[in-house]
Structures are given as C-alpha cells and as structure tokens.
Amino acid sequence: MDFFSVKNLTKRFGGLVAVNDLSFTVKKGEIFSIIGPNGAGKTTVFNCISGIYRPERGEVAFEGNQLLGLKPHQIAAKGIARTFQNLELFPMMSTMENIMLGRHIHMKSGLLAGAFMFGRRFRAAQEEVANREAVEKIIDLLDLQAVRDRFAGYLPYGRQKLVELARALALTPKLLLLDEPFAGMNREERQDLYFWLQDIQAELDITIIMIEHDLQMVTGLSDRILVIDFGKKIIEDVPEKVTAHPEVLKAYMGESA
C-alpha cells in the first residue's frame, strides 16, 4: 500500500481539462515536488486532494483511505494540512490565534467543559495546555516570537507566509501540501525556509508535497519531482533524472538547450 497516491485524476472546468489522467505516488517521509509552467494544473491537483474541488474521475488514496468525496474538514481530520499560493489567513486575528486555529481538530472540549474549567486537573484544561505547548514549539521553530500578538493581515508578506505554514504545522499533519512556499520571499527568508523545511521533514516526521517554481530550491530539497504540463505527467523521478529530461530543459533553459 502506498502512503499517498493519485490515480487517473481528471478535473475539467467547462471545456478546459485542467488535470488530465494524472497519476503519481508519494512515499512516507519524502519531500515530493510538483513543477510545471503556469496553468499546468498544479494548484488544481492540490484543490482536488484537499476537497475544495471535486474531480470528474480518479482516485486519491491516503494511508489506504479513499479521500475523494470527503469534505475539506474530514480531509483535515485525516492529517492533511496545506498552505495556499495566495495566502489564506485570518487577517483580523493575531499570529497566535491563527496558529491556534490550526489546532481546531485537536480541540474536543465543548462549551460547558470549557466554561467550568477550574484548575489544571480538568480535562479541558489539560487539553488547552497541550495545545498551547504545541503552538509555542511551532512559534519557536519558525521564529515568530516577535509577531505573535500582531494581526496576521498586517504583517510583511514573508511573515504572513510563515504564519500560514505555522498554522498548517499546528494541525500536526502527516502530509503537508505547500503551494509555492518560496514565492515572494527575499533571499534571507528563502534560505531560512530551506533549512526549516528540511527540519520539518526530518524531525517532525512530516511528508511534504510542494509546488514550487524555484528550481534551485526544488532540486535541493526534493527526494523526487513530478513535472506536469497541460495537466498531464511529463516525468516523475529523482531530481538528477528530471533536470536532464529534454522537455524540462526546454521549458527551463530555453529552446536552444
């Protein structure tokens, strides 16, 4: 059984076939990147996986469970978190609150248990403490101390991206989908993120699927790469093989290469 697999996925928008009979598998613990030109259907694949779109055909299996047909909140509960290309934050909430919302699926106590929480021995209190501790660790990891109480919507772009990543990590996912994590970041931020993603993969034991245009980051980080164009697979292989593929060379180095 594969850790995560997509089989024969097809998604149409009217006459446009955004994803065309696409299949790939991701092994547990790897960083798997999806690259391809703009409009190739990369984000559509993510939206199908996380339940925002309903594909016409295909299968998405995660740890042996079929994901297609599930609602986004059910997919989150299976341990799949994601970030977005255009940042989907809660702009009028603090960094801390944004990350806490990532813990939503881990909060079980209802209104009454929460209201009658006298002292730390109560279950609701223990849950709250555990959630806060998890969030603090993530804030430390991504160096967000300085902005923890500021509204997320007013942070600099690079920080906003980190808050979104932090929120995704707060879900303690088994699988993390990152949509262009490096886009719009400056050189220093990219450098930091590069190492953090390695830490996230290695130390937090999270499998990552990443859409990214920056080929340097992609080849440096990825265990394997999937190249798609017009929603179809060009190649799925290790970075050395992928960068040597003629169509990839053509797309990234220009016609003459």
Next chain:
Amino acid sequence: MFTQLIITGISIGSLYALMALAMSIIYKTSHTPNFAQGEMAMISTFVAFALQTTYQFPLGIALLGALLFSLILGVVIEFCFLRRAKNPTIVDLIVMTIGIQLIIQGIAGWKWGAEQKDFPFLDLDSQLVHFGDVVISHLNILTIGTSLVLMLLLYLFFQHTRMGTAMRATQQNEVAAKINGIRVNRIKAFTWGISSFVGAVAGLFFAPISTLDPYLMWEPLIKGFAAAVLGGMTSLGGAVLGGYLLGIIENLFGAYISLEFKSTVAFVIIVLVLWFRPSGLFAKHYQRKV
C-alpha cells in the same frame, strides 16, 4: 428633561442594538442582509405569548421556551433555505429573506390573527423608580441590564470559546476555515441560531411597550438595520454603539424638533452615513492584498 430623554433613549436603543447585533452577526458570516430578522423575533415572541396565555405555563418557562424556539428557528431557516441556494448573489439573498419574512408573517397571522394583543409579560412598565426628577421604569432597567449582560456573554463567546473562534474564523476566511477542519456549514447554521436568539430577546422586550401583532418588529427591524449600517455592518461593537446612538438621537429629535418625524430619523441617518462614511462609523476594514 434632557437626562430623562437620554435614559429612555438608551432603553429603546438597547433594543435597536440587539437587532443590529443580530443582523451584523448574520451579515458577517453569511453576507446576507437578513430582512426576516424582525419576523423571526416576532414569531418567537408569539411563542412566549402562546406558552403563557394559551398553555398556561409559568412566565419563566414561556420565556425559555420562546428563546429555545428562536435558536432552532434560526438553524432551520439556514438549513432549509439559505444553504440550498447555489452561488446566490446578494439580490437573491435579499429576496430570499424577504420571502421568509412574508412566510413567517403569514403563519403568525393565520395562527394568532392580525388583531393587536397585549403582552405585558411583566407588569413592569408601570412600576417606576425616581432619581430626582428623572423617572425610570423597571422595564427600562431590565431592558438595559439584560441587553448589557447578553452583549457581554456574546463577547466572551466569540472571543474565548472554540465555537466562537470558529465563527470568527469562518467570517474572515471560509476557505482557510474549511481546510483547518472547521465545519463551515454547521457554523453558519449555529450563527443563524444565535442571531435569531439575540433578535428574540429584543422582541420579548419590545412587545410590552408596543402591542403584539404580526407587524410587531417592523419598526425595530428598520431601526436595527440603520444602527447596523451606522456601525458598518461588520463590526459587532459598532452595531451596538450604533443602536444606542440611534435610540438617543431619535428621542432627542422627537422631543426638541419634531415628534411626527421621529421615526424617519433612522432613514436620514442611513442616507447620511452612506454619503459621508459608507464603511460605517466604526468598521475596521481589511483590504486583501493581491
């Protein structure tokens, strides 16, 4: 005289504030200007009336029953009507809530008749407290007190509970709420329930100073709407302040300028706000960067 006007203004203003709050809560989450808000409150008030007079329940039970009814009514309306609409425009939503308004009015008229009834659920309007030359009725005190307590509870609910936080999250970004495991549909239904509850409280306090009939809440609805616009439609604190302000302004206008045109003050305020500060007096607006 002036202090007296301010105090009765605050009393009626707290009902406008509750109506404005109810409408803003729904508008923030469902982006629906809910014109059925008044009728939802009206029929809940009728339920209290029926429980007390027809079924002879004690007052406390009747009030609790009506509030429970209002909560369920809100959830049912969201579930049966709003949720069924596929990608509705704002006009579709307005037409839909006006439809719901007419349906509820029809049901209330058919069940209880259109003639005006007294519902002095507490005979408090005639019991007065004197502070120097200022006179306050027990009903005024209870109205102001209850609405303040309710607002405080709502604030705590939105800021400090899991469900309240999930509601704010849904208001700010539905997609993000979904992928973080929040059941957005359910949150919306609960939002309608809570909003309906808040409106029903306003209805219960408005009935004793008015007369109970299917058009009970028409005026408070329009006033509440004006107060919500004044507050910016998306700011709950703004809606509350807008309600109090409108109550006071209206009262002062009625006393010093013209009693005949007292009720039109609300419309003048809507127009003025839309001219000079269309985002409302108190709205915080976040412009999404592209």
